[in-house]
Amino acid sequence: xxxxxxxxxEAGQGLVTAGDLLVKLLTAYNVHIFTNRAxxxxxxxxxxxxxxxxxxxxxxxxxxxxxxxxxxSEDSLAVL
Numbered sequence: 001x002x003x004x005x006x007x008x009x010e011a012g013q014g015l016v017t018a019g020d021l022l023v024k025l026l027t028a029y030n031v032h033i034f035t036n037r038a039x040x041x042x043x044x045x046x047x048x049x050x051x052x053x054x055x056x057x058x059x060x061x062x063x064x065x066x067x068x069x070x071x072x073s074e075d076s077l078a079v080l
Contacts, residue, residue, distance in 0.1 A: 001056060004063040008049035008079045009072025011039075018070070019050035026054055036062035047075055 005022065007015045019035065026033055034053040040046055051066060053059050071077050 002053065002059065002063075003055075003068070004051055004053045004066045005068045005070065006049050006051050006066035006079065007070045007072070008047065008076035010075070011046045011048050013072045015048060015050050015072060018072075019052060022052055026052070031056060032058050034059035034062060047073075047079070049076070049079055 007019050007022070009015045016037065019037075023033055023035060032055050034055075036051045036053075038049050038051070040048055051062055053063050066079075069076070069079070
């Protein structure tokens, strides 16, 4: 099984910190993890997201879509 979680929000909301914490948590479950960060704007307030793909098998590339979305802002709902 392969699942992708997308944490999306405005720059400066802590999505990288939240993503890094989730990755550290998932490593305890002996699964393969692939992460990808999308920076649409580095200016504070721009929309960004952090994808975390988790699988029982090796993952070699990011997913184009996500299975779950953690939206930190209302604008983030558009990136599912």
